[in-house]
Amino acid sequence: MEYTGAEIFVKSLLKQGADLIFGYPGGVVLPIYDELFKTPKLRHILVRHEQGAVHMADGFARASGKPGVALVTSGPGATNTVTGIATAYMDSIPIVVFTGQVPTALIGNDAFQEADIIGITRPCVKHSYLVRDVKDLASTIAEAFYIATTGRPGPVVVDLPKDVLLAKTKFEYPETVELRSYRPNTSANKRQIEKLAAALEEAKRPVLYVGGGMILTNAAAELKKLAHTIQAPVTMTLMGLGSFPSLDDLSLGMLGMHGTYRANMAVTHTDLIVALGARFDDRVTGKLDEFAPNAKVAHVDVDPTAISKNVPTHIPVVGDLKDAMKKLNAVIAESKVDWKAKHKPWLEQIDEWKHANKLEYVKKTNVIKPQFVVEEIDRVTGGDAIFTTEVGQNQMWAAQYLTLKRPRTFLTSGGLGTMGYGFPAAIGAQAAFPDKVVIDIAGDGSIQMNIQELGTAVQQRLPVIVAILNNGFLGMVRQWQQLFHGNRYAYTCMESQPDFVKLAEAYGALGIRATKPEEVGPALEQAIAARRPTIIDFVVDREENVYPMVPAGSPLNKMLLA
Amino acid sequence: MRHTISVLVENKFGVLARISGLFSGRGFNIESLSVAPTLDLTTSRMTIITRGDDAIIEQVIKQLNKLIDVIKVIDFSEEDFIERGIVLVKVNAEPSNRAEILRMTEIFRGKVVDVSAKTYTIEVTGAEAKVSAFVEMIKPLGIIEIARSGKIAMSRGKKTLG
Numbered sequence: 001m002e003y004t005g006a007e008i009f010v011k012s013l014l015k016q017g018a019d020l021i022f023g024y025p026g027g028v029v030l031p032i033y034d035e036l037f038k039t040p041k042l043r044h045i046l047v048r049h050e051q052g053a054v055h056m057a058d059g060f061a062r063a064s065g066k067p068g069v070a071l072v073t074s075g076p077g078a079t080n081t082v083t084g085i086a087t088a089y090m091d092s093i094p095i096v097v098f099t100g101q102v103p104t105a106l107i108g109n110d111a112f113q114e115a116d117i118i119g120i121t122r123p124c125v126k127h128s129y130l131v132r133d134v135k136d137l138a139s140t141i142a143e144a145f146y147i148a149t150t151g152r153p154g155p156v157v158v159d160l161p162k163d164v165l166l167a168k169t170k171f172e173y174p175e176t177v178e179l180r181s182y183r184p185n186t187s188a189n190k191r192q193i194e195k196l197a198a199a200l201e202e203a204k205r206p207v208l209y210v211g212g213g214m215i216l217t218n219a220a221a222e223l224k225k226l227a228h229t230i231q232a233p234v235t236m237t238l239m240g241l242g243s244f245p246s247l248d249d250l251s252l253g254m255l256g257m258h259g260t261y262r263a264n265m266a267v268t269h270t271d272l273i274v275a276l277g278a279r280f281d282d283r284v285t286g287k288l289d290e291f292a293p294n295a296k297v298a299h300v301d302v303d304p305t306a307i308s309k310n311v312p313t314h315i316p317v318v319g320d321l322k323d324a325m326k327k328l329n330a331v332i333a334e335s336k337v338d339w340k341a342k343h344k345p346w347l348e349q350i351d352e353w354k355h356a357n358k359l360e361y362v363k364k365t366n367v368i369k370p371q372f373v374v375e376e377i378d379r380v381t382g383g384d385a386i387f388t389t390e391v392g393q394n395q396m397w398a399a400q401y402l403t404l405k406r407p408r409t410f411l412t413s414g415g416l417g418t419m420g421y422g423f424p425a426a427i428g429a430q431a432a433f434p435d436k437v438v439i440d441i442a443g444d445g446s447i448q449m450n451i452q453e454l455g456t457a458v459q460q461r462l463p464v465i466v467a468i469l470n471n472g473f474l475g476m477v478r479q480w481q482q483l484f485h486g487n488r489y490a491y492t493c494m495e496s497q498p499d500f501v502k503l504a505e506a507y508g509a510l511g512i513r514a515t516k517p518e519e520v521g522p523a524l525e526q527a528i529a530a531r532r533p534t535i536i537d538f539v540v541d542r543e544e545n546v547y548p549m550v551p552a553g554s555p556l557n558k559m560l561l562a
Numbered sequence: 563m564r565h566t567i568s569v570l571v572e573n574k575f576g577v578l579a580r581i582s583g584l585f586s587g588r589g590f591n592i593e594s595l596s597v598a599p600t601l602d603l604t605t606s607r608m609t610i611i612t613r614g615d616d617a618i619i620e621q622v623i624k625q626l627n628k629l630i631d632v633i634k635v636i637d638f639s640e641e642d643f644i645e646r647g648i649v650l651v652k653v654n655a656e657p658s659n660r661a662e663i664l665r666m667t668e669i670f671r672g673k674v675v676d677v678s679a680k681t682y683t684i685e686v687t688g689a690e691a692k693v694s695a696f697v698e699m700i701k702p703l704g705i706i707e708i709a710r711s712g713k714i715a716m717s718r719g720k721k722t723l724g
Contacts, residue, residue: 122580123587127630130575147630181572181633305624308617 005134005165006031009098010039012141015173018069018096019043020060020431022053026073027113028100028162045431045460048452050077052424054084055450057095059425061088062411063386064432065218067149068095074102075113078159079120083418085155086124090415091239092216094153096144103163104132118159126154134167139174146177151184152303153216184302188319188327195315196274196298197331203272203296205346206232209255212239212414213277213301213321215407220244222325223276229332231339233350235263237278238395239414242404252350253359256284257550258396261357264548264556266350267292275299277321280310281415282552290555300324357561359400361544368517370394370469370540374401377439377467380524385437386429388412388422390446392476394469395422396546398441420449423466427453430462437465437528444470444497447535454507457533465527466535468500471542479545483560504535513537564593565619566638566645566715569608570724572631573599580629581608590614590622594647596712600724605633607723609714611690634724638715647713648687649697650675654704655682663703670696681706689713 003011009032013021021044025033036044047053050072057068072081078099088095102111118128127147129140137160144156200206214223220243227234227250234244235252244251252263264286267273273295278284285291288310298315299307307316317324361371374397377387383403388411389395395412404410411429413421426440440447447468457464469475478492504511510530514523520538527534548559571577578597585592593611600607612622619637626635638645653663660682667674667684670692676683686696690713697708717723 118576119579122576122583128576132575179630182630303628305621305628309621 001170002168003171004031004168005137005160006035008134008137008169008171009141009160009165010035010042011171012138012173013042013069016141016145018067018145020045021069021071022047022056022060022428023071024050024053024073024077026077026100028074028102029071029160029165031162031165032071045456047424048455049450050080051084051420052427052450052453052456054081054095054097055087055418055421055424056428056431057097058084058088058093059388059411059428060432061093061095061428062425063408063429065408066432067145068093068428069098070095071098072100073113074100074117075115077113078115078117082121082124083416085121085157087413087416087418087421088155089124089126091212091413092153093155094148095155096148097155097157099157099159101130101159101161104161105163107161117157121157124155125157128157128159130159131161131164134164134169137164138172142174142177143179147182151182151186185318186302186320186323188300188317188324190327192315192317193324193327194331196300196317197328197335199272199296199298199315200230200232200274200332201335201337204342205270206230206272206274206343207252207266207270208232208234208274208276209237209267209278210234210240210243210276211237211278214240214243217277217320217322218407219322219325220407222322222329225329226325226332229329229339231343231347233266233347235259235267237281237284237414238399238412240278241399242407242410245405246403247405254399255556257286257552258400258546258548259550259556260359260400261548261559261561262350262353264550264559265353268555268557269349270295272296272298275301276325277301279306285310286550286554286556357548364541365517368514368520368538368540370471370538370544371397371401372517373467373469373520373538373540374398374441376520376524377441378402380521380528381437381439385409385439386411386426386433388426388429388438388440390422390440390442391417391419392443392446392474393479393544393546394441394443394446394475396476397469400546419446423447423450423464424453426464426466427457427460427462430464431460434462438463439465439467442466442468443475444468444472445474445494448498451503454504454509454533454535458508462533463531464533467524468535468537469540470497470500470537471540471544472497473542476546478543482543482545483549484551500535500537504533507533509533509535511535511537513539515539563615563619563639564611564613566643566713567610567612567623567626568636568638568715568723569610569626569632570600570634571606571608572633573604573606574631577606577631580631581610581626584625584629585612588621588625590618594712596714605724609712611713636717636723638717642718643715644718645689645713645715646687647690647693648685648711649693650683650685650709651697651700651705652681652683652707653700654706655680659703663700666696666699666703672696
């Protein structure tokens with residue numbers, strides 16, 4: 001029996017185990033939408049803007065560990081996905097984005113709603129396909145999911161011309177995918193692992209520096225085992241938060257530009273830094289020549305290009321992080337070292353740093369401090385929630401003050417730093433876990449970048465909570481202007497703001513405002529109890545800054561503490 | 563340092579754009595590039611001449627390998643290899659300089675591949691140094707037009723790319 005390309009698309013997704021699409025219809029993808037109409041078990045969430053669809057697919061993927069799927073039409077539908085794709089690319093998130101395309105005969109003719117989306121997205125995809133023949137459609141979809149989810153994960157774009165969706169062929173979905181040009185090396189080399197274990201045995205002041213790879217490979221249990229066995233402190237990148245419990249005695253919290261004092265001091269004084277699924281980003285290292293100046297560097301990563309890219313590496317280990325962690329734990333189990341005794345002086349030194357400069361802010365009774373809102377969110381939820389953030393001060397306060405316990409509970413745009421990410425990502429996470437509490441910690445600037453998705457949340461009855469830390473500024477940029485540009489607040493003040501409570505109500509959501517510290521907790525409790533999309537407008541201290549801060553280009557131990 | 567890198571790729575839509583985009587996007591330099599299908603028409607062979615210190619070349623090779631359509635990458639610079647390029651040069655052929663043009667062509671083992679009343683077109687093949695030397699020698703005689711190919715390369719002996 002022969003099927004149309006549109007039918008094959010739907011059948012392939014179901015074969016793939018994908019049962020949820022975030023999408024927006026349009027002319028050239030109508031054949032697919034016609035099939036979706038007939039296939040209720042393939043759920044479709046109608047977004048309000050295609051950027052939202054991709055961030056939702058991304059949030060879904062980060063929260064669930066399964067690949068996210070977005071479907072959009074050609075031309076503007078496709079170009080609107082670019083920021084979402086670049087966001088997923090920078091953070092190595094497995095998503096597959098299907099874009100409609102004008103019929104093959106018209107490609108290159110500047111046809112109505114034509115855009116060369118393969119060309120436009122080339123630098124920010126793991127891979128992409130233009131399907132020119134319906135016979136290739138099923139195998140291309142299988143390859144797209146395979147590539148998106150294996151090795152270092154990432155976004156894959158599949159461009160679907162309308163005539164391919166209408167043409168007919170037999171349906172055969174490949175059971176397995178084998179590509180001669182793509183064989184990610186996932187098995188960590190035993191000898192390199194032994195070298196790493198030997199280096200750990202020798203080190204006096206080791207630090208485990210953990211990135212998003214730990215979450216992507218679901219290796220948090222292995223990390224806990226390693227850290228506890230060898231009694232080594234763990235610092236996490238923004239992307240790594242949640243992979244190690246932040247209240248564990250061995251946790252140093254986040255490192256880098258807005259990292260904790262103890263994490264940045266530990267990294268500056270370490271003699272062995274073990275990078276586990278992290279990539280030495282400039283926001284992490286500060287001034288590169290003075291980063292971990294006395295340390296040997298070991299680096300475990302599935303992507304060989306990440307190794308020695310920014311920092312020369314003494315012990316490279318290429319492979320899947322979970323595999324590497326298991327092998328490392330096995331080698332460590334044979335070790336006769338008394339780890340506790342060996343690391344005692346180092347952990348005492350860290351404890352000293354911990355008490356010398358804690359994360360703190362000046363509490364006030366008449367005005368809400370943004371950090372207090374995050375602390376209250378943490379208290380009220382007991383940490384049992386999925387948090388997303390926008391980008392800027394809100395993101396850094398969330399990273400600093402949430403006491404994350406589990407992986408996949410902190411979703412944030414780390415690499416690209418996409419304002420407008422958090423809200424649609426929260427919707428995607430909520431779609432994956434309808435019963436969980438999902439909270440987007442937002443700023444008043446960021447939330448306005450994808451506020452239209454409130455319509456999506458209301459239509460789908462997804463009870464996402466948006467906690468706006470409303471200071472009426474683009475706060476992080478304002479902070480830089482204050483510290484580095486002589487207090488000249490050029491265009492960082494949004495003098496006209498919507499009334500966020502009325503805005504929520506206009507969309508059919510719940511709107512709450514809190515202006516005093518004692519209203520923060522009750523507002524959150526009300527929102528969680530309501531189980532419907534909610535915006536809470538927390539009117540916060542306008543010129544609060546994020547500290548500690550390592551000015552861009554400075555070494556990590558030169559922190560501004562207040 | 564100058565490196566000659568051969569890349570075996572899937573002969574698919576857009577592969578050249580992915581490779582050239584990788585070089586421009588990451589700030590790597592391409593001195594020359596050539597590409598054509600191999601005996602197996604599903605693969606193409608590219609030869610890229612690039613420059614950079616060891617760290618940059620290491621990244622170039624890793625990044626090339628990371629592209630999904632790249633099957634194999636070889637950096638020839640650490641081994642004995644053959645490199646060839648071709649140049650076509652159209653020169654003013656006046657009665658006064660024709661003999662000199664032909665002498666130069668002979669010295670470089672080139673060929674006159676086209677002749678008109680006022681011009682000779684000469685073909686020379688060889689490694690980069692030879693082709694460049696020929697162009698330098700012929701320049702004073704009056705080059706009207708020049709077309710140089712990218713380089714192609716191959717290991718000496720038994721070793722192969724794919």
